[in-house]
Every structure is written in C-alpha cells, then in structure tokens.
Amino acid sequence: MDSEDDMHDANDVDSYEEDYYSGDAMYSEDEDDAGYEFLHNDSDDSDDVLVSRQQKNYTILKEDDILQRQEDDITTICSVLSISRDSACMLLRRYNWNVSNVHEAWFANEDKVRKAVGLLDKTEFKPPKAGELPCGICFESYPLDKTSSAACGHPFCNTCWTAYISTSINDGPGCLTLRCPIPSCGAAVGVNMVNMLTSDEDKKKYRRYLLRSYIEDNRKTKWCPAPGCDFAIEFDLGSGSYDVTCHCSYSFCWNCTEEAHRPVDCETVSKWIMKNSAESENMNWILANSKPCPKCKRPIEKNQGCMHMTCNPPCKYEFCWLCLGQWSDHGERTGGFYACNRYESAKQEGAYDESERRREMAKNSLERYTHYYERWATNQSSRQKALADLHQMQTVHLAKLSEKQCQPETQLKFIIEAWLQIVECRRVLKWTYAYGYYLPEHELAKRQFFEYLQGEAEAGLERLHQCAEKELHTYLNDDASQDAFNNFRTKLAGLTSVTRNYFENLVRALENGLSDVDAHGASSKTSSSKNAAGTSKSKGTKGKGSNKVGTTSRTDDSTGWACDQCTYMNPKNATSCQMCNNGR
Amino acid sequence: MQASRARLFKEYKEVQREKVADPDIQLVCDDSNIFKWTALIKGPSETPYEGGVFQLAFSVPEQYPLQPPQVRFLTKIFHPNVHFKTGEICLDILKNAWSPAWTLQSVCRAIIALMAHPEPDSPLNCDSGNLLRSGDVRGFQSMAKMYTRLAAMPKKG
Numbered sequence: 001m002d003s004e005d006d007m008h009d010a011n012d013v014d015s016y017e018e019d020y021y022s023g024d025a026m027y028s029e030d031e032d033d034a035g036y037e038f039l040h041n042d043s044d045d046s047d048d049v050l051v052s053r054q055q056k057n058y059t060i061l062k063e064d065d066i067l068q069r070q071e072d073d074i075t076t077i078c079s080v081l082s083i084s085r086d087s088a089c090m091l092l093r094r095y096n097w098n099v100s101n102v103h104e105a106w107f108a109n110e111d112k113v114r115k116a117v118g119l120l121d122k123t124e125f126k127p128p129k130a131g132e133l134p135c136g137i138c139f140e141s142y143p144l145d146k147t148s149s150a151a152c153g154h155p156f157c158n159t160c161w162t163a164y165i166s167t168s169i170n171d172g173p174g175c176l177t178l179r180c181p182i183p184s185c186g187a188a189v190g191v192n193m194v195n196m197l198t199s200d201e202d203k204k205k206y207r208r209y210l211l212r213s214y215i216e217d218n219r220k221t222k223w224c225p226a227p228g229c230d231f232a233i234e235f236d237l238g239s240g241s242y243d244v245t246c247h248c249s250y251s252f253c254w255n256c257t258e259e260a261h262r263p264v265d266c267e268t269v270s271k272w273i274m275k276n277s278a279e280s281e282n283m284n285w286i287l288a289n290s291k292p293c294p295k296c297k298r299p300i301e302k303n304q305g306c307m308h309m310t311c312n313p314p315c316k317y318e319f320c321w322l323c324l325g326q327w328s329d330h331g332e333r334t335g336g337f338y339a340c341n342r343y344e345s346a347k348q349e350g351a352y353d354e355s356e357r358r359r360e361m362a363k364n365s366l367e368r369y370t371h372y373y374e375r376w377a378t379n380q381s382s383r384q385k386a387l388a389d390l391h392q393m394q395t396v397h398l399a400k401l402s403e404k405q406c407q408p409e410t411q412l413k414f415i416i417e418a419w420l421q422i423v424e425c426r427r428v429l430k431w432t433y434a435y436g437y438y439l440p441e442h443e444l445a446k447r448q449f450f451e452y453l454q455g456e457a458e459a460g461l462e463r464l465h466q467c468a469e470k471e472l473h474t475y476l477n478d479d480a481s482q483d484a485f486n487n488f489r490t491k492l493a494g495l496t497s498v499t500r501n502y503f504e505n506l507v508r509a510l511e512n513g514l515s516d517v518d519a520h521g522a523s524s525k526t527s528s529s530k531n532a533a534g535t536s537k538s539k540g541t542k543g544k545g546s547n548k549v550g551t552t553s554r555t556d557d558s559t560g561w562a563c564d565q566c567t568y569m570n571p572k573n574a575t576s577c578q579m580c581n582n583g584r
Numbered sequence: 585m586q587a588s589r590a591r592l593f594k595e596y597k598e599v600q601r602e603k604v605a606d607p608d609i610q611l612v613c614d615d616s617n618i619f620k621w622t623a624l625i626k627g628p629s630e631t632p633y634e635g636g637v638f639q640l641a642f643s644v645p646e647q648y649p650l651q652p653p654q655v656r657f658l659t660k661i662f663h664p665n666v667h668f669k670t671g672e673i674c675l676d677i678l679k680n681a682w683s684p685a686w687t688l689q690s691v692c693r694a695i696i697a698l699m700a701h702p703e704p705d706s707p708l709n710c711d712s713g714n715l716l717r718s719g720d721v722r723g724f725q726s727m728a729k730m731y732t733r734l735a736a737m738p739k740k741g
Binding site (some may be wrong): 136137138139140159160163164169174181182564 | 591592593595598601647649650651677680683684685686738
C-alpha cells in the first residue's frame with residue numbers, strides 16, 4: 001500500500017482505516033509524501049525543507065540578556081570613543097542603540113553629534129571657588145555643596161534637581177532625553193545624575209525606561225506581544241519567514257506583531273482584522289437577530305412580545321413577524337393572532353420562495369463574509385481547545401499512559417508532537433479562511449484549486465485529530481496489547497508527519513499566490529515517478545464540476561497533461577486524472 | 585506647595601524691581617491669592633497688535649515651577665495660536681517644552697514674541713491660520729488690526 005492514498009481519500013474514512021492497518025511502517029521520513037507535494041517550489045527532498053523551516057532566524061532575550069547586551073554596547077562605545085559610560089549611554093540611545101551608527105556619526109562630525117545629544121565638552125558656567133550660588137529654579141542661595149549641575153555647570157539646588165528629574169521620570173520615557181533646565185542650554189542629564197539625586201522608586205522607573213528603549217528603539221528587536229510576557233525577540237532582518245515563537249509559547253508575526261498568520265500576508269491580516277472589528281459585531285448580529293421591516297426595510301430586532309409588530313414612527317407599519325405580511329390580514333381566518341398558520345401553509349406551497357430568495361440575494365455579500373468569518377472563528381476556538389488538550393496531555397495523560405503501557409515518557413513524545421501539529425494546523429487553517437475571503441471571485445481556477453486544497457487539509461487534520469483524541473483514549477483506559485499500541489504509534493507518527501508536510505506545502509502554495517494555477521508549466525515537475533503509483537483510488541474531488549478552467553493549452557505539454565478540474569499535472573500516459581479521477 | 589509659594593514670592597519681589605526695566609510688561613499678583621496673576625502686555629511694534637494693550641490671566645499650579653502656569657488672553661485677539669473665544673494660547677513652552685527655569689515674566693516675553701511671529705501651521709484659530717497659510721497677509725493684518733482696535737485700545741471719546 002502506498003502512502004499517496006490517504007490524503008486523497010478524504011471522503012472515505014473506512015477505506016483509509018483499512019489501508020492504514022494493513023500497512024507496515026509506511027511513513028519513513030524520506031520517502032513518504034510525494035503525492036502531497038502538490039507544488040514543488042523547492043527541492044524534492046522534504047527533509048531539507050523541514051530543516052530549513054526549523055532553523056531559527058531569531059533569538060529570544062530574557063531581561064538579563066538585554067541588560068548584558070546593553071552593557072556590552074555601552075562598553076564598546078566607551079572604549080572606542082574614550083567617553084564616559086554616561087555619555088556613551090546617551091549617544092547610543094540617540095542612535096537607537098546601533099553601535100555602528102554611533103561610530104559613523106561621531107567620526108563624521110563629532111561637534112554636531114555632541115550638540116545634538118547634549119554632550120558638552122566645556123562648561124558654560126564656571127562656579128566660584130567659594131561662597132553661595134543662586135538656584136535657577138527656587139531662586140534661593142545655597143552653599144556649593146548643596147548644589148549640582150550637569151556638564152554645563154548651571155547650578156541648581158539638590159532639592160530642585162530631585163523634583164525636576166522626578167517630574168520628568170513620572171511624565172514618561174521622555175526622561176531619557178532630559179536636559180539642563182536652562183532653556184537655551186541643552187546639556188544632557190544622564191543616568192549618573194539620576195542615580196545621585198532621585199529616590200529608589202524613580203531610579204527603578206528610569207532603568208525600566210532605559211531597558212525598554214533598548215528593545216523598542218532598536219529596529220531588530222521587539223517585545224513579545226503576549227500579555228504579561230517579559231521576553232523580547234531579536235530578529236535577523238531580511239531572513240525569510242516572520243513567524244516567531246516566544247518562550248511563553250505565543251507565536252506571532254515579527255513584522256506586524258499580530259498572531260502568527262502564515263500563509264496570509266500582513267496586509268491581508270490587517271484588512272481582515274479591521275473587517276472583523278467593523279462588521280462581525282454589527283452586521284453578523286443584525287443578520288442573525290433581525291428582519292427588515294417589510295415596508296421601510298429598517299432592520300428590526302424582536303426581543304420580546306407577540307408576533308404583532310409595529311414599526312417605529314414614521315413607518316408605523318403593522319405586520320406579522322412570522323410571515324412579514326400585513327397584520328390586518330391576520331385574524332380568526334388565519335388561525336388567530338398568535339398562530340400564523342399562513343406562514344406554514346405558504347411555505348409548503350412555495351409561495352414565499354421568491355421573496356425569501358430576494359432577501360437572500362440582498363444578504364449575499366454579507367453572508368459570504370459571514371461564511372468565512374464563522375469558519376475562521378471556529379478554527380480559532382478549535383485551536384484554543386487543542387491547546388488546552390495539549391496541556392492536559394502533557395500534565396496528566398502522558399504520565400498515565402506511560403504507566404499503562406509501561407513505556408518511559410520520552411518514548412511517548414510522538415503524542416505531544418501530534419498535538420503540537422494539530423495546534424499549528426488549526427492556526428494555518430484559520431488563516432486560509434481569511435485568504436479565501438480575499439481571493440478574487442473571478443479567478444475561478446484558483447478558487448476551485450484553493451477550495452480543493454483547503455478541503456483536503458481539513459480532512460487530513462480531522463483524521464489526525466480523530467486519531468490523537470479518540471483512538472488514544474482506548475489506550476488510556478484499557479490494557480491494550482503491546483503490538484496494538486505500537487501500531488498506534490506508527491499510525492499517529494505517520495499521520496503527524498504526513499499532515500505536517502501537507503500543511504507546509506499548503507502554506508507555501510498559498511504564499512506563492514497559487515501561482516501554479518497560472519503557470520501550469522512549473523508544475524510539470526510534479527510528475528515524478530513517485531506520483532504515478534497508487535492514486536487510482538482517489539475520490540476526493542471537491543471541484544464544482546465546472547469546466548471553466550483553462551482548457552486547451554494544457555494538453556500539449558510534452559511531459560504530461562494538466563487536469564482541467566484540479567489542475568494536477570498528470571503523466572502523459574494516464575487516461576484519467578490521478579488526483580481527482582476526472583477524464584482527460 | 586511651600587516651594588511654589590516661595591518661588592512665586594521671589595518672582596513677586598523681582599517684578600517690583602523690574603517694573604522699570606521692561607515697560608512692555610506689567611505683572612500684577614492677585615491681592616488675596618499668590619497663585620493668580622494678571623499681566624498687561626503691549627502689542628509689539630510693526631505688528632497689527634501695535635498700540636493695543638492685552639490682558640493675560642495666569643493660573644499657577646501648586647507644582648509650579650515644575651509644572652507650567654496656565655495662561656490665557658482676557659482681551660480678545662485675532663491670532664492663529666490663540667483661541668478666539670476662550671483666549672487659550674498654544675505655545676510649546678506652556679506645554680511640553682516647559683522648563684522650571686522660566687518665570688512668569690519670561691512667559692510674558694515669550695507670548696509677546698509669539699504675537700510678533702505667529703505659527704499658522706498649528707492654529708487654534710483656524711480662520712486666522714488659513715488667511716496666513718493662503719498668503720493673504722493683508723487680510724490677516726486688517727482683521728487683526730480691527731480686533732486690536734475694537735478690543736485692545738482705550739475707547740476714544
């Protein structure tokens with residue numbers, strides 16, 4: 001039995017189960033899934049793809065790491081420019097913590113940089129050797145030791161300094177660019193003065209702002225957006241996928257900081273999210289809970305009372321909620337006010353089909369959105385559920401299973417992996433609905449192909465989910481034989497790997513904008529020898545049976561022919577499509 | 585509270601001395617409340633405000649001088665950065681660019697400078713700002729002069 005079968009047998013679970021149990025070790029990593037690689041954008045070797053996928057192009061930083069890096073950067077600047085740590089820190093902050101930018105600017109025009117940052121190399125105000133100085137804020141006179149000044153030398157009494165710095169710290173991160181209070185001066189007030197003159201609480205706040213600045217001002221780092229998470233992510237810019245997963249297990253897109261959304265691009269996601277916030281709460285609710293007044297067409301919510309509706313002035317139309325007919329027609333002869341039999345009988349006769357149909361038409365565009373939104377939201381909640389199940393599995397079930405089957409937990413990792421895959425698949429699937437919503441209606445071939453792929457993905461995931469949930473339960477509760485459990489292991493691990501590959505290919509295909517539908521020549525690569533085997537049983541056709549897909553030119557390709565229905569590139573000698581069984 | 589009082593008292597004494605020094609500004613502290621001040625400033629020469637005398641009201645917060653005083657025109661004035669109805673002034677040093685080294689006296693000086701150099705790009709009075717932005721300097725000047733004459737000059741006869 002060949003592995004190619006099962007992804008295409010989506011509608012035929014029985015035959016699939018049967019195939020499965022009769023198979024032996026079908027899914028070794030390296031020769032499993034040619035049939036699912038419906039698009040060969042990369043190499044044929046799925047292992048390579050897997051490895052490159054898992055290579056991290058980001059680093060997760062703990063608070064200690066951040067502080068360490070900050071210290072290192074400051075030390076570098078200190079030693080290269082021979083300036084104080086205080087000045088180095090202010091310089092770095094000014095240049096968004098980019099060491100090479102600091103070097104560049106400094107060596108290009110030191111005076112200009114000094115002026116911009118407020119690092120004066122000579123004092124503007126020379127205090128006398130002895131005597132008293134007037135504070136520039138409270139105007140009192142103080143002995144020298146009770147006053148302080150920034151590099152400029154303008155004296156202020158320590159009490160006023162404390163109040164001045166504290167006010168600024170409590171105003172927000174602007175305190176990091178604090179200057180001497182003399183408006184024309186501009187000398188910077190750095191961390192040294194803050195440490196000397198402020199309360200512990202203010203020092204803490206200041207350090208916090210400094211830490212945040214290191215992450216937020218730097219183009220290469222961002223905070224993890226999960227609530228309550230203190231990790232930051234450093235990302236290698238220009239290195240492929242934006243998806244990152246924080247130590248807190250939250251996955252997000254580094255580019256737009258929305259939750260991870262491959263295969264959909266950031267722009268579509270923001271459109272979709274905007275649409276959801278604008279419409280789901282309003283239009284969906286209106287759709288579900290209201291009917292338009294038959295006369296003035298304003299939507300009406302019926303939240304209590306009888307079927308006798310009276311529209312708001314100025315319309316004041318009286319009608320029946322059930323049949324939307326005029327209320328004056330209702331009475332004894334229609335079976336009494338509170339039982340509109342007319343609706344029932346009319347429906348039976350089909351008299352209302354026309355108006356109902358028109359109402360449908362009007363709602364159509366909204367329903368299209370609702371259709372995608374509902375599925376998007378359902379996958380979202382399924383994902384939450386799967387996450388909870390995964391947690392339950394890790395904390396409770398795994399130990400129990402280990403006990404029952406006398407296997408160390410390390411050997412049960414395949415179950416966790418399966419659940420992780422389920423969670424990931426739900427995420428991808430969810431976003432495919434946003435993708436589908438924005439797929440242009442007139443690109444019929446793409447739509448059909450997309451719906452086919454999505455349907456297959458859903459079916460594949462369902463199988464995996466079923467196996468990881470239902471079948472596992474039997475082993476949790478009964479003492480099944482060792483052999484049976486080993487079979488189960490093979491099956492679940494195989495399903496996980498197959499599903500992973502399928503979804504990775506799906507993601508790539510969608511990210512390419514399903515370009516293979518246009519450039520069908522590119523897909524000719526798929527007619528490798530592996531594909532030729534064992535797909536004759538396939539019946540997973542989801543196409544709508546239309547033949548509007550580009551028809552003629554596909555047949556003359558010397559390497560094979562593309563199916564009109566599903567666009568699959570078949571070998572020359574095949575008489576019907578190996579994917580969907582459609583005749584040539 | 586104590587600090588702001590002490591500082592305002594210093595300013596009060598300073599004002600008494602400076603009265604002669606700066607004839608364009610006349611700062612007066614409220615008899616019963618040191619946190620309320622009024623000022624009379626002369627419209628700067630070679631501006632449509634020349635010849636007018638404008639009254640300002642100061643309301644000083646307790647955190648003064650760490651927080652800026654609130655200032656508004658009591659005299660009606662046609663100026664892009666002054667609200668035509670309330671007299672509110674849009675000036676950076678009265679908002680985020682405040683420094684405790686400023687005094688009420690120096691705020692008055694800054695307001696006189698603002699009268700001479702309006703900032704039509706961040707207007708509180710859009711009509712006035714639009715006149716300047718569209719390049720209608722004559723239009724702006726004649727409006728401003730009219731209001732100066734109507735509101736900021738002593739009535740003759």
